[in-house]
Amino acid sequence: MIPQSSRERMAMEAAEDDARGLLGVGLPLAARAVRLTAAIAAVQASTEDPETFDRVQRLAADLIARIEAVAARHHINLGTRHVQGLVRAQVQRALDALDALLDERLRGHGALDAETDAWVRQAVAPLRESLRRLDDLARLLPEVRL
């Protein structure tokens, strides 16, 4: 569309500036989320319907290639994060979900008697211990950036 007036031209330029701003902030976030989508699909494809996960992986690869091309064109550094922080965030999320389940959600539907409470906690104790071990191992992860 050819701008009809200087006011329209200025509005378009401002909108383009906004769009560039969105790219600068959004592309690095989008890139990481798409890479993670592909990685999750790969993990889940190992045990489940590989065909549909293949399609997800293919589309994720197309999108990441396009994001990289746009980033290169606009000199945007996509940036990366140390996997240690990414893994520990998921471990924390798992622990928080477990705590919320035992301390709030279960009790929100009626008090547990002492015996049941102990039984439930015993059932998840190995999981909690394993999550702590995973967190310890995550602290030792080498500097790999995703």
Place this chain on the structure above:
Amino acid sequence: MSLNEHQKRALRTGLPIVADALVTAQAILAAAQDLAVPEDAKPIEAAREAARESFRLVSSAHEALGLGALRRDQRIVLLEQVQRVRVALGDEDEDRDASHGDVARQIAELRLLAAQLEHAVVNVRPARPPTAVDGRG
């Protein structure tokens, strides 16, 4: 020892959230393994095995509590990431004025690819029960 139906439902919906976080952790570690130099492989594999073990223990806890096999919708972890992509690429209603600009066209193209990805994720077939993601892939 008894749980009422509400409490059982809370466990059936709460434990898959723990499992989902562990699937995402496994995916991050799998991607890290692909990117790492060979001498860094060992600590990553150790963490990956711990993530797999934790996942198995979610399933074990689910069964130990008399809830049967753990069922999780594996699209949820994928959709969570796809939603992040959508948010990162912005809302198309907010920048209609720029729809003819070069940058806006590129953003629109990225959004289209993101929408196709989302469509593919939504159409992932539900997992067969029980699920046991072991991270080999």
